Amino acid sequence: MKKSGPMIFSGGSNPELTKRITKYLRLKQGAVELKRFSDGEIWTKFRENIRGRDVFIVQSTQPPSENLVELLIMLDAAKRASASRITAVIPYFGYARQDRKDQPRVAITAKLVANLIAVSGADRVITMDLHAAQIQGFFDIPLDHLYASPVFTSLFKKMSKNIVVVSPDIGGTKLARSYAKRLNTNLVLIDKRRPKHNLSEVMNIIGEVKDKDVLIVDDLIDTAGTFISAVEALKKKGARDIYGSVTHALLSGKAIERIEKSDIKKLYVTDTIPLSPKAISSKIEVRTASKLFSEAIIRSYKNKSISSLFEIDKD
Secondary structure: OOOOOOEEEEOOOOHHHHHHHHHHHOOOOOOEEEEEOOOOOEEEEEOOOOOOOEEEEEOOOOOOOHHHHHHHHHHHHHHHOOOOEEEEEEOOOOOOOOOOOOOOOOOOHHHHHHHHHHHHOOOEEEEEOOOOHHHHHHOOOOEEEEOOHHHHHHHHHHHOOOEEEEEOOHHHHHHHHHHHHHHOOOEEEEEEEEEEOOEEEEEEEEOOOOOOEEEEEEEEEOOOHHHHHHHHHHHHOOOOOEEEEEEEEOOOOOHHHHHHHOOEEEEEEEOOOOOOHHHOOOOEEEEOOHHHHHHHHHHHHOOOOOHHHOOOOOO
């Protein structure tokens, strides 16, 4: 007989998001012990009985790679403790940028990570704004792909009647189109090339931005090179106030310095990745995605459809 209620546990990568999820669902967070041996080796133990229970493990897999290893170990521990069903809730799925063999002798690491998660014991995955939607096909277990657009669009509906949505590259067109559709506005594309990792050049802006407020949307921001190049190009074309809406705020390298010096008015991000103390900026505002994850968790537990949470244009 199935026991009452899902059990939600947190890894070490983003405990604050897990707290917000359990608070929203009015559930007690499950007790798990995470330790390191003196050499850094990870050890974990569930501090309560999970036999026959629906277990949800919340863990983003941003760098360092220990976050991924910790998730794999927790999944294995849950499987060996005879949990009935194990769901890996991965707000940010790391290694997603390595989703194809775009040059000789490289790994398709996104597929490797998908295999590791399934082999470790996950029966299902819940994640948000994958860098490439086709990564869903890398998993041989069910995957629920959430979109952060509902977290932001209500904000921008109130902000400006003269706003256009910009995709900083062709790969983000579908995501940007979903924002444009929900905001009932036009879509602008930036054609760029990337001569090497973490470096991009703006080539052409497709669409009109002169005297318009602009919302740049993307799934992640890392060194902010691509993002700030887009801001500069849009400003040169006559854009007025420029805002950003990005799901995953990695903010590595000189990202904060670039954002601070740029013409962007405000960058909105979610809490799929916790901001480091070095990433604090008056131009950055965090909005929580906990409600979306909470709803996905409870609907998954009750075997209900969560398609209403897939807030993206299907065309």
